[in-house]
Amino acid sequence: MNIARQQPPDPVRTRLLKAALECFLADEYHKVTTRLIAEKADANISMIRYYFGNKEGLYEEMIRDTLSPLLDVLDGPMLSSAEGFSAFLRLYYDTMTERPEFPKLILKVLALNQGPGRRFIQQMLERGRTRGAKKVADLKMYGQIAPSVDPDVLRMAFVSLAMTPMLLKDIFEEQMGHALDAAFLEALADFNGRLFTAGLAPAAPP
Incomplete structure (x- = not known):
């Protein structure tokens, strides 16, 4: 019996995505050239056309490559209970x-309309909204969260807790006098997850 094997990531494609992320994060979309990305990735510029079609296709795939693992969680077991929000965060x-x-790049695209990815990012976020609403319905059905929880309120609360530390990272680090390192973010995820668990819990019977 033949068992289908998952193909390993193509190293050239992977390098192009990594180089694109570095370039687009460092400069405005219109200032980044495909030649610069190819040089940084140590690849022929024709490979961008081969894998992504053009600069915009590479830009969109870079965003998808970063966001998809987070959205895929909504189809998996991590959020099968309210306690999973700590792991998700x-x-x-x-x-x-x-x-x-x-996160600053996403904010620039959505709020300032910089770069070509606004519609694409909105489509990805809408996919997350739909999947999230289904996950909330499942949690309600199994009595994990209160029936009154509004999926959109929950989504906005999660996005606020998730994005704010990254958007204001430099300011927080300056105020606290230390880095938002792995240990601090682990504690923050645990704390915010417990906030979610407590806030979503069904009301205790009188």
Whole structure:
């Protein structure tokens, strides 16, 4: 019996995505050239056309490559109970610690309409909204959270707790006098997760 094996990531494609992320985070979209990305990735510029079609296609795939693992959680077991929010926040903090400027890039695209990705990001966020609403319905059905929880309120609360530490990272570190390192973010994820668990819990019977 033949068992399908998952193909390993293509190293050139992976390098191009990494180089694109570094370039787009460091400069405005219109100032970043495909030649610069190819040089940083040690790849031929024709490979950008081969894998992504053009600069905009590479830009969108870079965003998808970063956000998809976070959205895929909504289809998995991590949020099968309210306690899973700590793990979800931890995953978000870990992901964005590796790319600390990424939330600012998303904010620039959505709020300032910089770069071509506004519609694409909105589509991804809407996919997350739909999946999140289904997850909330499942948690309600199994008595994990209160029936009165509004999925959109929950989503906005989560985004606020997730993005704010990364968007204001430099300010927080200056005020506290130390870095938002792995240990601090672990404690923050645990604390915020417990806030969610307490806030979502069904009311105790009188």
